[in-house]
Amino acid sequence: MFTEIAWLVPTFPLLAFIFILLLRGLPKHGAEIAISSMVLSLIVSLGVLYETATSHDEPTELTIDWMQIGGHEFTMGFLIDPLSAFMAALVSFLALLIVIYSPAYLHDEGPRLIRYFAEVMLFVAGMLTTVLADNYLLMFAAWEVMGLCSYLLIGFWFERPSAASAAKKAFLVTRVGDVSLFLGLILLYRIFDTFSYREIFENGALIEANSGLVFIASVLIFGGAVGKSAQFPLHVWLPDAMEGPTTVSALIHAATMVKGGVFLVARSFPLFIHTPDVFVIIAVLGGITAFIAATMALVQFDIKRVLAYSTLSQLGYMFLALGAGGMLAAHHGSSLGYTSGLFHLMNHAFFKALLFLGAGSVILGMHHVNDMRQMGGLHRKMPLTSWTVLFGTISIAGLPPFSGFWSKDEILESLREAGHDQPIFTLLWAIGLLVALLTALYMFRMWYLTFAGKPKSDAAHHAHESPMTMTVPLAILAIFALASGFFLFGGFASFLHFDAHHYIASIPEQHAHGGAEIFTHILTNPYTYLSVLLAGVGVWIATSIYLFNKPPADRITLPTVAHDAHQVLANLYYYDRAFMATGQAIGLGGAKAASVVDKVVIDGAVNGVGKTNTFLAGIARRFQTGFVTTYALVVITGLGLMLLALYVGVF
Amino acid sequence: MIPVVAWFIVSAALFACGLYGIMTTRNSVKLLICIELLINAAHINFAAFAGYHQDQGGIVFVMFGIAIAAAEAAVGISIFLNLYRLKGSADVTLVSALKG
Numbered sequence: 237m238f239t240e241i242a243w244l245v246p247t248f249p250l251l252a253f254i255f256i257l258l259l260r261g262l263p264k265h266g267a268e269i270a271i272s273s274m275v276l277s278l279i280v281s282l283g284v285l286y287e288t289a290t291s292h293d294e295p296t297e298l299t300i301d302w303m304q305i306g307g308h309e310f311t312m313g314f315l316i317d318p319l320s321a322f323m324a325a326l327v328s329f330l331a332l333l334i335v336i337y338s339p340a341y342l343h344d345e346g347p348r349l350i351r352y353f354a355e356v357m358l359f360v361a362g363m364l365t366t367v368l369a370d371n372y373l374l375m376f377a378a379w380e381v382m383g384l385c386s387y388l389l390i391g392f393w394f395e396r397p398s399a400a401s402a403a404k405k406a407f408l409v410t411r412v413g414d415v416s417l418f419l420g421l422i423l424l425y426r427i428f429d430t431f432s433y434r435e436i437f438e439n440g441a442l443i444e445a446n447s448g449l450v451f452i453a454s455v456l457i458f459g460g461a462v463g464k465s466a467q468f469p470l471h472v473w474l475p476d477a478m479e480g481p482t483t484v485s486a487l488i489h490a491a492t493m494v495k496g497g498v499f500l501v502a503r504s505f506p507l508f509i510h511t512p513d514v515f516v517i518i519a520v521l522g523g524i525t526a527f528i529a530a531t532m533a534l535v536q537f538d539i540k541r542v543l544a545y546s547t548l549s550q551l552g553y554m555f556l557a558l559g560a561g562g563m564l565a566a567h568h569g570s571s572l573g574y575t576s577g578l579f580h581l582m583n584h585a586f587f588k589a590l591l592f593l594g595a596g597s598v599i600l601g602m603h604h605v606n607d608m609r610q611m612g613g614l615h616r617k618m619p620l621t622s623w624t625v626l627f628g629t630i631s632i633a634g635l636p637p638f639s640g641f642w643s644k645d646e647i648l649e650s651l652r653e654a655g656h657d658q659p660i661f662t663l664l665w666a667i668g669l670l671v672a673l674l675t676a677l678y679m680f681r682m683w684y685l686t687f688a689g690k691p692k693s694d695a696a697h698h699a700h701e702s703p704m705t706m707t708v709p710l711a712i713l714a715i716f717a718l719a720s721g722f723f724l725f726g727g728f729a730s731f732l733h734f735d736a737h738h739y740i741a742s743i744p745e746q747h748a749h750g751g752a753e754i755f756t757h758i759l760t761n762p763y764t765y766l767s768v769l770l771a772g773v774g775v776w777i778a779t780s781i782y783l784f785n786k787p788p789a790d791r792i793t794l795p796t797v798a799h800d801a802h803q804v805l806a807n808l809y810y811y812d813r814a815f816m817a818t819g820q821a822i823g824l825g826g827a828k829a830a831s832v833v834d835k836v837v838i839d840g841a842v843n844g845v846g847k848t849n850t851f852l853a854g855i856a857r858r859f860q861t862g863f864v865t866t867y868a869l870v871v872i873t874g875l876g877l878m879l880l881a882l883y884v885g886v887f
Numbered sequence: 888m889i890p891v892v893a894w895f896i897v898s899a900a901l902f903a904c905g906l907y908g909i910m911t912t913r914n915s916v917k918l919l920i921c922i923e924l925l926i927n928a929a930h931i932n933f934a935a936f937a938g939y940h941q942d943q944g945g946i947v948f949v950m951f952g953i954a955i956a957a958a959e960a961a962v963g964i965s966i967f968l969n970l971y972r973l974k975g976s977a978d979v980t981l982v983s984a985l986k987g
Contacts, residue, residue, distance in 0.1 A: 862986025864979055865918075869910040 238283030239296050242316050245281045245324050246364035248273040249331075253357040256350060265346070266353035267339045273357065274332035277364070281324040288321040289731055297370050297434065308429075315370035315433060318731050319578070323367035323499055326582060330491045330589050331360045333709040338483045340705045341596050352392060356487065359385035363492050367499055371431040372421050375500075379417070379464070382493050383410050389488060390480040402476035409473040413463010417500075420456030423449060437506035440739060444510065451511040457504055458518055465497030465551050468525040472812050474548055478540040482596030485540060490547050490588040495581055498554045502578060505562065506739045512566035516658060519559025519651075523664040526552025530674035534681070538606045539595045542682045543588070546632065549671060550584045556668060557647040560654035560661055565736040567657050569743040574734040576646030579724060583639040586720050587631040590713035594625035597706050598686060601699040608685040610693035617699040620707045622687045624714035629683045631717040633676035634771045639721030641771075644672060645764050646724075652763065669770055676774025684782035725751030894935035901928035915967040915977040919960055926956045 252273035256266035299313030314320070335356065342349060362381035369375040384407075391403030421431065427446050428436050436443075443450050461467070466474040477489050488494070501508070501518060508514045529548035536542045554577045561573015599606055601618050615622040631638035634645070648668050655662030691697040701707065730748035737745035749757070758764050859870070901924055908921030930949045937945025967977050974981045 857987055860985065860987055862983030864982060865910055865912065872906055872910065 237287070238280055239287050239316050240298070241280060242284045242296075242324075242368065243298055243314055245277050245284070245328065246361045246368060248277045248280075249357045249364065250361040253354050253361060256354040256357060260347070260350055262350075264339060265349035267335065267349065270335045270353045270357055271332070274328060274335050274360070277360075278325070278328040278332050281321070281328045281364075284316060285321040285325040288316060288318055289727070295434075299370060302374075310373055310431065311371065312374050313370040314368040316368070318733075319499075319502060320368050322578070322582070322732060323495075324364055326585055327360065327363050327367065327492050330585060331356075331487060333712060334483050334487045334491075334589065334593070337486075337593055337596070337706050337709045340703045341483055341600055342481060348392075352389070352481075355385050355388045355392075356484075359389065359488065359493070363496070366496055370433055372424065372433070372436075373431040375503075376414075376417065376421060379460070379496065380414065382488075382496065383407060383414065383464070386410070386477070386488050386493055389484040390477050392480055392484065396479065399479040402473075402479040406473040406477050409470050410463040413460045413470055413497075416456045416463065417460025420453045420460065423453040423456065427453070433503065437739060440510070443507070447511055450507065451514065454504070454508050454511055454514040455517060457507075458501060458514060461497030461500045461555075462521065463497075464500075465494050465555070466525075466548055467497070467521050467552065467555060468528065469811075471525055471529065471548055472815050475541050475544045478538070478544050482540065482592055482599060485544070486589045486592035486596065489544065490592050491585040494547060494551060495554075495585065498551065498558065498577065498581055501555070501558050502574065505558075505565065505574060505734055508562055509566045509736055509739060509743075512563055515559045515562030515566070516660060517559075518562070519556050519654075519661065519664055522552040522555025522559060523667045524552070525549070526556065526671045527667050530671045530678065533678040534674065537609050539598065539608050539611075539682060539686060540592075540606055542608075542678060543591055543595060546591075546675070546679065547584075547588055549675060550580070550588065550632070553644065553647055553668065553671070554580050554584070556664055557650055560647075560650040560664070561734070563654040563657055563661065564650060565734055566740075566743065569736045569746045570653070571729070571734040571736075571746065571748065572646070572653060573650035575729050575732050575748075576643060576650050578732050579728060580643035580647055582723070583631070583643045583717075583720050586713055587628040587640060587717040590624060590628040590710060590717050591632070593706070593710055593713065594621050594628060597621040597702040597710065598625075598699075600702055600706070602695045605693075605695050608682065611686045611691075611696050612689045612693075613687070613691040613696060614699055615687040617691075617696075618687075618701045620701055621710060624707075624710040625687070626683060627714040627717045629679045633679050633775060634672055634767065635676075635775070636768060637721065638718050639716070641768070642721035642724050642758070645758060645767055648672075648763065648767055649761065669767060672767055673770040673774040676771040677778050680775050680778035681782050684778060688783055725755055727751060729754060888939075891935055891939045894931060898928045898931040898935070901931065913978050913980050915970065915979050918979060919963045919967070922963070923956060923960060926952060 252269045256269050259266075259269070262268060295315055295317030297313055297315050299311045302310045302312040304310070335353070338352070338356075339349070342352065345352065359382060362378045362385060365378035366375050366382065369378060387403045387407040390406050391400050393399045394403070424436060425431060427449055428439060428442060430436060463470045466472075474489060474494070478485055480488075526549045529545045529552060533542050533545035533549065536545060557573050557577030557580060559573070561571070561575070561577055564570040564573050597618065598611065598614060598621060601614070601621070602611060605611075627638070631640040634641045636642075648665060651661050651665035651668055655665055691699075730750070733748040735745070736743045859866075905921045905924030905928060908917060908924065912918050912921065930952050933945040933948045933952070935945075937943060937949075970979075970982065971977045
């Protein structure tokens with residue numbers, strides 16, 4: 237029943253967008269419309285999720301014709317299968333919580349909130365359409381809508397030049413990814429003559445026949461994911477995107493939009509498994525991002541920046557998982573990596589949204605101060621926020637029994653398994669372990685600097701707890717941060733199972749593992765305890781430095797080497813500067829070249845015509861002597877030539 | 888009788904002198920005289936034809952031509968008199984306002 241009306245899920249926020257803009261002057265500036273539409277979307281998407289989980293039918297498609305251009309038909313439609321139902325429910329739920337949280341956080345904005353809620357609703361409509369779409373073209377259109385809303389929302393306080401610049405940067409950098417994605421889609425269309433997922437994925441014969449081109453298309457599509465999910469080398473926009481309101485950061489840059497790239501890769505799994513080398517690229521870039529982001533998070537003092545780099549790092553984990561998962565699926569038909577990547581997506585959505593909203597609560601309590609060096613002692617002043625953020629911190633650090641532990645462990649296991657096929661995954665597994673340690677370290681650093689110890693400034697001294705509309709969502713998310721890991725035992729693996737055998741018959745079929753099976757497997761695996769140990773080491777280092785102010789051994793006293801290392805990290809590996817410098821060089825260089833062409837070539841041509849004309853005229857004017865006798869000469873000469881011509885026989 | 892071509896040669900020679908004079912003189916009176924030369928060269932041609940073909944039409948034409956030449960010389964002289972009055976000299980190269 238819900239599946240037939242699944243098209244309502246993105247329609248509600250779209251209608252909300254229109255109504256919020258039309259009905260200005262509402263008492264809550266659009267919050268009422270936003271919240272009610274999110275509730276409706278959530279109800280429908282949960283219904284769809286339930287039906288998809290309990291029925292074992294084929295995925296449903298709801299399609300209408302869209303346009304016809306020169307003999308090619310394009311349709312608009314929604315595909316309801318476990319992946320899309322899962323993502324839709326997740327997005328609606330988080331959007332609802334964030335929209336409930338927003339009015340209290342942005343309480344002093346007044347009528348500007350109309351713009352905020354309208355843009356948020358448009359964004360949610362875009363995100364839901366992206367995950368529910370049944371063809372690449374609609375997905376890409378909605379993808380672009382999300383990029384637009386991200387630009388608008390980052391630049392919400394557009395009077396601030398830093399915000400306007402950050403918005404522009406975000407849009408342009410993701411645009412690079414979008415161009416790559418579009419090229420990939422065009423290539424796909426050239427091969428398959430359709431954009432529909434089902435028609436492309438089921439067409440194994442055509443894929444095999446064009447495997448070289450399909451590989452290029454796959455890499456290009458992943459390029460889009462690199463842009464949208466801020467992986468190396470297009471990661472520079474996400475930290476700057478923190479210029480937007482914290483609720484925007486929570487919704488777009490932690491919980492939903494940046495997951496779009498992960499979703500795209502997951503959705504394109506049936507295409508990618510035919511050319512498994514793509515997965516190596518995915519995993520390597522994910523691993524690089526995870527590592528450099530974690531190292532950069534260690535030296536940030538702005539609470540939102542720590543979380544931004546943390547998001548980058550966790551997204552890297554998801555791509556590591558999907559990369560390893562693709563390898564495992566292609567070679568063994570195992571769905572381990574696929575499922576664990578999506579599992580981490582869900583867990584991360586919960587605890588990262590929690591962390592960002594908690595940071596928002598702190599920022600509000602501190603009267604809009606982001607710098608952790610001025611915080612401290614907030615555990616006593618803002619207990620609810622402090623406890624919920626602690627839950628999120630423990631979860632992201634990967635300590636059992638919180639959700640982050642289960643998903644991170646699954647990811648590490650899939651990397652280790654894939655290492656049997658391709659040695660590089662073993663290296664990535666080691667990097668993953670190291671990043672787990674770093675994650676625990678910087679997250680607990682963040683918590684200690686913010687909440688523990690003594691207040692380091694007046695603002696921290698006078699901080700107070702946030703209103704209920706903010707703390708209740710925090711509490712709800714904290715429960716999920718603790719418990720969402722247990723979905724793994726409730727059938728998550730069988731729900732989001734990738735059946736590689738369905739697409740490539742030569743791959744052995746593997747059934748999903750049951751919950752109890754997974755549980756015992758994790759507990760009996762020695763490597764599980766290794767990752768917990770490393771996380772614990774990270775927590776211990778953070779505690780000893782930031783809680784007790786006693787460095788272990790003689791590290792972190794900043795001798796010269798460590799200071800230089802600190803500088804490198806604080807300057808973001810100079811990558812950002814290199815990026816901007818390159819962009820500037822290309823931009824200015826292009827402008828200069830165009831200017832030269834304009835002056836020399838175009839102006840030269842135009843002026844040249846004039847000069848030539850003048851020159852020729854200067855020669856011609858010698859004939860006009862003004863003397864009557866000269867004219868007589870000319871007349872006679874002409875007459876003579878005519879007679880000659882007559883004599884010769886021309887006429 | 889001598890061949891009629893002989894008269895044509897005379898006429899042509901006279902015509903050529905007249906042309907040369909028109910093209911190269913600065914003296915307005917000389918210009919007028921050269922124009923007369925041109926006209927009379929044509930008259931010689933007509934007269935030759937009239938004599939050799941016993942056609943009196945040629946002579947009639949010459950009669951008309953002489954009258955017209957006289958009239959045109961009168962007009963010409965009046966123009967050049969005006970020029971002398973304006974410029975103080977009858978040099979035709981002074982009339983060069985259309986130069987350039």
